[in-house]
Amino acid sequence: MGSRASTLLRDEEIEEIKKETGFSHSQITRLYSRFTSLDKGENGTLSREDFQRIPELAINPLGDRIINAFFVEGEDQVNFRGFMRTLAHFRPIDDNGKDTSNSEPLNSRSNKLLFAFRLYDLDKDDRISRDELLQVLRMMVGVNISDEQLGSIADRTIQEADQDEDGAISFSEFVKVLEKVDVEQKMSIRFLH
Template identity: 80%
Template sequence: MGSRASSLLREEEIEDIKKETGFSHSQITRLYSRFTSLDKGENGTLSREDFQRIPELAINPLGDRIINAFFPEKSTEAVAGLILGAYQECHALHSLFSEDQVNFRGFMRTLAHFRPIEDSDKNKDPRVPEPLNSRNNKLLFAFRLYDLDKDDKISREELLQVLRMMVGVNISDEQLGSIADRTIQEADQDGDSSISFTEFQKVLEKVDVEQKMSIRFLH
C-alpha cells in the first residue's frame, strides 16, 4: 500500500501541500500512505465510515465531532462560482457536492491544525495568511467542536450536549447544568447568554493551547 501511495502522489502536489500545511515532504508521503490504507474504496477519498474505523476516533467521546471537522460545508460562494462556470471540469463538480467524502488535501488541511508550532511558524511573513496550526486557528478548530449549529456562538444547550458526549452518564444532568451555567456566566461578556469566539479566546488566553492541541506527527 505504501508503494501505491508514493507512486500516486505527484511532486507538485507535495510542494503545494507543504506550503499550505507546513508538513515536511517525508511527513506528507507517510501520511498519504496512511490515507490510502484508510481508503477502502481506493477512489482517492475517505468517507465518514472510513474515519469511524480509526481506533483512536472510535473510542474518543468527541470522535464524531472530530470526524465532522474533516467534512466542512461547501460555501454558498463556491456553489455560485461553480454554477457561473468558474469551474469547468467534471471532477470539480463532483468534489464540490460530495459532502461525505474528503480528499487527501482536505485531510491534510485538518490535520495541520494539530501540527506543533515551531520557530519557523512564528517568523512567518505577516503579509501571508497565518498558518493552520497557529494558536488562533487551533482555538477556532476547538470552538467549532462546541458550535453544533454553526451560528458562531456556543449556547448553553450546545455546551451541555458536548459535556454529555465527554462524560457520558458519569455526571448527573443537574451537575452538568451547573457546570454549563457557571462556564457561560464566566465567559459571557456581552450578556447574550452564549459564548462567542472572542469570548472563547478570552477564557482560554492563559491555557497552553499550542501544547494541548498538538500531535507529534511522523518524522
C-alpha cells in the same frame, strides 16, 4: 482494480501541500500512506466510515465531532488535500521557523482556537449556547455526571465567559477564557518525524 499507482502524489502536489500545511515532504508521504490504507473504497477519498475505523477516534468521546471537522458542509467524502488541511491544525507550532507566507498558518493559535470553537458550536451560528455546551459535555463525560451537575457546569461556564451577557459564548469570549491555556501544546499531535 488496485490502481494505487495512478493515485500516487506528484511532486507539485507535495510542494503545494507543504506550503499550505507546513508539513515536511516525508510527513506528507507517510500521511499519504496512512490515508491510502484507510481508503477502503480505493477512490482517493475517505468517508466517515473510514475515519470510524481509526481506533483513537472510535474511543474518543468527541470522535464524531472531530470526524465531522474533516468534511466540508454537504460533502460525504474528503480527499487527501482536505485531510491534510484539517490535520495541519494539530501540527505542533515550530518555534524556530516562522511562516513566511502572507496567510496565517493553519496550526496558529487563533486557527487552533477556531477549530476547537467549531467543535462546540454544533449549529454553526458562531455562538456556543448553553444547550450546545451541555451536549458536548454529555459527549465527554457520558453518564458519569448527573444532568443537574452538567447544567451547573454549563451555567457556570457561560456565566464566567459571557462578557456581553447574551447567554452564549462568542468566539472572542472563547478566546478570552482560554488566553492562559497552552492551546498550542494541548492541540498538537506529534506527527511522524
